[in-house]
Amino acid sequence: MPAKQRLLVIGGDAAGMSAASQARRLRSEDELEITAFERGHFSSYSACGIPYWVGGEVTDRRDLVARTPQEHRHRGIDLRMRTEVTAIDLDRQCVRTRDLDAPDLDERWHGFDQLVIATGAVPRRPDLPGIDAEGVHGVQDLDDGSALLDALDKERPRRAVVIGAGYIGVEMAEALRHRGLDVTVLEAAPEPMSTLDPDMGRLVRAAMNGMGIRTVTGARVTRIRTDDDGRVSAVATQDAEYPADLVVLGLGVRPRTELARAAGLPLGASGGLLTDFAMRVRGHDNIWAGGDCVEVHDLVSGRERYVPLGTHANKQGQIIGTNVGGGYAVFPGVVGTAVSKVCELEIARTGLLEAQARELGLRFVAVTVESTSRAGYYPGAAPLTVKMLAERRTGRLLGVQIVGREGAAKRVDIAAVALTAGMTVEQMTALDLGYAPPFSPVWDPVLVAARKAVAAVARG
């Protein structure tokens, strides 16, 4: 009988705990010992849910926790909370940990046979004067969410400035607006949501303005001003100053890979770990990585990209656990799908934006159509804009962006599957999509866009 294997997991959120849980399903405690380290207070939580918790749609923080540390322990995973991994020693095959609740204790070393790195992401904090002032909040984990809610309750801020109008920035702006604050969003790009082409981002800006959120684009933040107590008082840009009692950073995240870098593991251009299809760190047979700390393969561009999303983290964790547990599974890659909601506006994208396609040297056509979410005569039919990119000559689908009301966002899944299958826009025009008046016009908006793209490709 083989000796009992030791699996160590760094990170107690989606990727790490999915890996641990799946490995546990496949291997008994006699075969595999699983220990996981989490530096924070929570395990397996939904970071994506934080804006809705701040906004009040979700009232109980516990709802955002899919599985508590106790639940993990009951399933045979030795999850150690508030335990930070401070080093990975590949030669000796062990990691060093520190107990954050007992900082006087010595650090400890733990040996492993298999190691999962799921260290997640760090919110981007621009290097600005005043960035560490009281009242400047990131929103990456539940502790951040708690701190922000505490600040809202206790300090009753009146004016909020959100820096950055990506998904998190826009969702947080809406959440703060829900709570009655006066909200300004500052964005360096020409439109909010630079995950969309500017012509689609403009629709998002209109919706934000419609709900009373002030948007300032082309805004380069130069400093955060503080009052005499060291509290935030305003955010300055190159040409203006916006008074603020509260600042939220919505500038996205970067991979948290300092440990991996120090250990000499391979990192990509955006600083994320590089893995093979089985989610093994490249060149290391027994080191695995998944979630917000890795780069992923983009099936449309053929390149590696950094796409931190909970849904990828869960899938990758599942795949790691299967492989560690002796099964076989791969993560073939992503196509760049993302959906979001701002007030009643649904926003979705998949595949490449115009700028991305151009950067890859692709020649393409781009078409935009206006349609409705339901048959025009059916109550609740709402306008919906679909933009579609297709490669010249081949007609291969390159990307889709959708902005609309109810029923807009998940329509992007049609294009996500078509991209995965490598379909042309002509093939898409024949797709047998669900049609009934409450759900779609007789030509689904995605089909209308595909037809227009076919015509554009034919024009050459």
Place this chain on the structure above:
Amino acid sequence: MPAKQRLLVIGGDAAGMSAASQARRLRSEDELEITAFERGHFSSYSACGIPYWVGGEVTDRRDLVARTPQEHRHRGIDLRMRTEVTAIDLDRQCVRTRDLDAPDLDERWHGFDQLVIATGAVPRRPDLPGIDAEGVHGVQDLDDGSALLDALDKERPRRAVVIGAGYIGVEMAEALRHRGLDVTVLEAAPEPMSTLDPDMGRLVRAAMNGMGIRTVTGARVTRIRTDDDGRVSAVATQDAEYPADLVVLGLGVRPRTELARAAGLPLGASGGLLTDFAMRVRGHDNIWAGGDCVEVHDLVSGRERYVPLGTHANKQGQIIGTNVGGGYAVFPGVVGTAVSKVCELEIARTGLLEAQARELGLRFVAVTVESTSRAGYYPGAAPLTVKMLAERRTGRLLGVQIVGREGAAKRVDIAAVALTAGMTVEQMTALDLGYAPPFSPVWDPVLVAARKAVAAVARG
């Protein structure tokens, strides 16, 4: 210069007028003369919208008409309303017409170079005693809808019996219930919606019962009883009698192909015209057919099937028009997608049912999962049941059925595209679908079903 071509179109609804309009876009009036004949009072209308008109969600009949006869004429199509085609003469390449508003006039012959047959469907009327009684309504076209609404207004019926619990039967039952009638639905099959497997149909029955619609399954209707004035008074089954002031037939439709049959054109097993991929009637270079009068190729089973749906009719018409106009387009086939709504319940299917897969000699696994339409913690998250069929050994996706609340039906599009692409359930588990808490749990319900199907395939 070639002589001016003459295109004749039989049928002024979706397929026929899409064909005519597309041909007109591609060919000028100098090149192509287009004449269309429609027996009814309306052109290009949405039959699918009739239940919502009867139910009151759509108040103006005109909303159901996509394009009026006048609009077609303004675009250079000579559309003759209330004109019935009574014969097709293939040898002489002409059709005979009759003016329904002037029955005394002689019938006339019209020559063609190209002919489009888009004669649509006929509601199935069982050969029962009393079937022609006053108060028995079909709901195939706008005239039927008008007659039914008139009856509701003038006769104020209290008790309605709907015969047949397919899409139209169930939608009409709900519409009548909306109007406050006491509604009983009689269905011969063990569950309503025999377009679903019985275990999924059961969920539909529960929803119907929940909104106060009585459902009687396993009911074989034997006669329609009338009062002394010849008006309907009850519907009798093999073992009971259901009092009725109004009877609606929801038994589906069959292809209206008497003309084509008389002309010797090729018909399939279900009586629909057989065409090639370009929608040309097989063996006839200049005869085209599309819409509810044709059989379609089923990409999953490889067989011809009869699938009368407005969305196919529109696509096929578009393709005919392109080909007649000198372009090139094909209709590759369907995968059997259908969606519907009963009260708040959304119902969807694509691909094969268990019974259909068995009939084709396929061995398969069937899995069912319960999930939610949104992240569990997000307001409005509603339960949703997904059933998935996959081929044994290969893991090829065979079919998906979804029953749930908001956000259930259009999720079937994911599977429709995956079926078109010939994906396996394992490939589906990696699909990069849109995820955000307002739209999906972190594992989309379709992915959860795919994972369960993968495990079932692996067990063999």
